[in-house]
Amino acid sequence: MANVGIIGMGERASWIAKLLLQYEQGVQIQAITDIDPKRAQLKAEARGMDTQNVRFYTDADQMLDSEKLDGIIIGTRCSLHTAMAVKVLKRNLPLFLEKPVSTSMEDWQRLEQARKQSRSEVVVSFPLRVSAMVKMAKEIVQSGKLGTVEHVQAINNVPYGYDYYHTWYRDEEETGGLFLQKATHDFDYINHLLDIRPVQICAMKSKQIFKGNHPEGLRCVNCDEYHTCPEGPYVKKHFRGEALVENSLCCFGADTGNEDSGSAIIQYETGMHVSYSQNFFARKKAAARGARMLGYKGTLEFDWYTQELQVFMHHTSRVEKYEISTEDGHGGGDEVLALNFIHVMKGTERSVAPLEAGLLSALMCLSAKESAANSMFITFPESR
Known part of the structure; x- marks a missing residue:
């Protein structure tokens, strides 16, 4: 036992x-x-x-x-x-x-x-690193079908981004910011697929939507705009059919933390680089989470929301399509x-x-946060 x-x-x-x-x-x-x-x-x-x-x-x-x-x-x-x-x-x-x-x-x-x-x-x-989607992608990358992966374009458009403004997640002192909350998963699966060492990162983040001058600590139920606010529980329940956040805080308040979009560029030891972008006000069919991995021979593309993985061969007219269908948690990874x-x-x-992977991803996220705050490139210690 x-x-x-x-x-x-x-x-x-x-x-x-x-x-x-x-x-x-x-x-x-x-x-x-x-x-x-x-x-x-x-x-x-x-x-x-x-x-x-x-x-x-x-x-x-x-x-x-x-x-x-x-x-x-x-x-x-x-x-x-x-x-x-x-x-x-x-x-x-x-x-x-x-x-x-x-x-x-x-x-x-x-x-x-x-x-x-x-x-x-x-x-x-x-x-995500052990999900059926990444397992399939890893098999294709290792097969050499793409050639050596020389560029990655990764994206995470979060359709439930309101969670990070309505609840305790809005407290950046608690969460460390949204690179640590979301990109930590994405950086990890990218590292896992590439199996090479990241050497430096630069990043930028923006807060364009979830900001405002409503009173600090305001609850949606106490707001004068309760029946009209597009992010409030009334509109979500009666007009949008979206999940509700119980006793939600106003996401347009003066005390709302967290950026609502962020991007990073990561260079790896071979000289190749990854571009990554995440967004928290995309909704419904605009949701996307996945990557394009490009080699000289072909490109691999996958998205957890569509549950599809495709391989586009560069030197023949062949496209391979796979459906990776699972209803389990995080694509079967949990x-x-x-x-x-x-x-x-x-x-x-x-x-x-392993913990080494968790520490590497956290270091990348913390460095992205520092880079965005100070407009600078950050080099990782070689021992990592």
Whole structure:
């Protein structure tokens, strides 16, 4: 039996816990640490978990010192990921760590040092790198069909971008900004596909839409524009059929954080470069997430929203089309990570999304943020 402890029973942690249990491979949730144990219990039960024998804590150290655990899931707010991970790494326990692994350079350095001193096997929550789409793309890239990949154009147009302005995600002190929230996934799958080292980055970001002079802390239900605001719950419910954000904050308030678009250019050790752009006010069919990877022989293109992958040959009139259809979480990646973590706890597999990858992606995102703030190129340490 693999006894699992959870630190921070949020949406992701509870979802991953549910996946661990559904495989019926001798996993049980033994203990949960959360600042609100009652809420955590209700969250677990809403995911179908039996909490009768689960012990609840409000202090992570107390749980880690009191329980005999075979693995830990960390699903706290983003700013606590590093602090909680360091506690687990010191105890050399298998760890499932939600992204981003760090939200500041100070935390990044702490986590890097803790990694060097730990025997923990860490699975970072990077489902895109193990999704069916990227697995197929990786096979094609490695086959040589495209030639060597010499340029990548990647995009992420987020149709649910309102989440980052209506809720706690608007607090940049908590999230570290939207490169860390979204691009961390994209940078990771690109690194995974290219399998070469990034050497420098430059970036730019803009805040053109989600800004305004409405009062700080204003809730949509208390706003004079409740019935007309295109981002408010009334219009979404009655006219757009979109998901609602409960008790949402005004995304046109003076206290709304986060940029609403950002771009980065990354150079790799071979001299090739990647262009990446993300946007948070695209909606509906404008949604896109994927990349074009260009070699001399051909171009590969994929998009998670269309669930299609295509290969365009450059020197023949041949186009190959594949449908990568899955209804599972993150294109099937969540399920792969959960099963891998089970085997990591059993000692039969290594992590498919190691902490080194999480640290590299976080470093790229933190550097992109710094670049955008200071209009400069940033070179990565060669050791990375």
